[in-house]
Amino acid sequence: MDFALNETELRSFLRGKETWFETDYVVFRRGNDCAVAEIQKAERKDLFCRITEICTISLPDASRWIDDFAVDTGNPSALAEKARTLGVTASETLVVNGLYEHVNFIHRPQPTIIDVFDLSPPEPPRLLDMARRVLRNRNFPAVVLNPHIQSITEMVRH
Numbered sequence: 001m002d003f004a005l006n007e008t009e010l011r012s013f014l015r016g017k018e019t020w021f022e023t024d025y026v027v028f029r030r031g032n033d034c035a036v037a038e039i040q041k042a043e044r045k046d047l048f049c050r051i052t053e054i055c056t057i058s059l060p061d062a063s064r065w066i067d068d069f070a071v072d073t074g075n076p077s078a079l080a081e082k083a084r085t086l087g088v089t090a091s092e093t094l095v096v097n098g099l100y101e102h103v104n105f106i107h108r109p110q111p112t113i114i115d116v117f118d119l120s121p122p123e124p125p126r127l128l129d130m131a132r133r134v135l136r137n138r139n140f141p142a143v144v145l146n147p148h149i150q151s152i153t154e155m156v157r158h
Helices: 007-014 076-086 126-137 152-157
Strands: 018-020 025-030 033-041 048-058 063-067 093-097 103-107 112-120 143-151
Touching (some): 007 025, 007 033, 007 048, 033 063, 048 103, 063 076, 076 093, 076 103, 076 143, 126 143, 143 152
Parallel strands (some): 063 093
Antiparallel strands (some): 018 048, 033 048
16 A cells, blocks of 8 residues: 555545455555454445445554465464464454465454373374364364473383
C-alpha cells in the first residue's frame, strides 16, 4: 500500500469498495508493516458485495508479517505453531505469507497446548508424529503440541 497503515486510511481505502462474497478480512502491507481489517458486506446478490462496515483488527505496532512458504496458512494449528516459535504474544497478530503464497493470520494467539509424552526411537516418535498428522489433516481450533520425548537408548544406559 502507498498510504500509512492507520485506522483512518484503512477505512478510507475500503469504504464503498466491493469484495468477493466470501471475504471477511483484508490484510494490508506496506514494506515490513502490516495491518488487518474485518469487513461486513451488503447482502449477497452476486459474487461481489459492497463493503458496508470496517473494523480494524490489528495495526502495525501489534502486527508482524513473515514469509514462510512451509507454513500451511489454512491450518490454524500451523499458524499457532509458527506464532509460538517466533514468540508472538497474546496481544499481537501474526500475518503469514505461506504455502502456495496464501496469506492468513492468527490474531492474539492463545492455542490449546497439548503435552505429548513419547519414547524414541523410532524417529520421529510414533505418537508425536501421529498427533502432528491429525493436526495437519483436520480443521481444529489452534493447537500446539508440546513434546516430551525420552530416548530409550539414554534410559538403557542409565
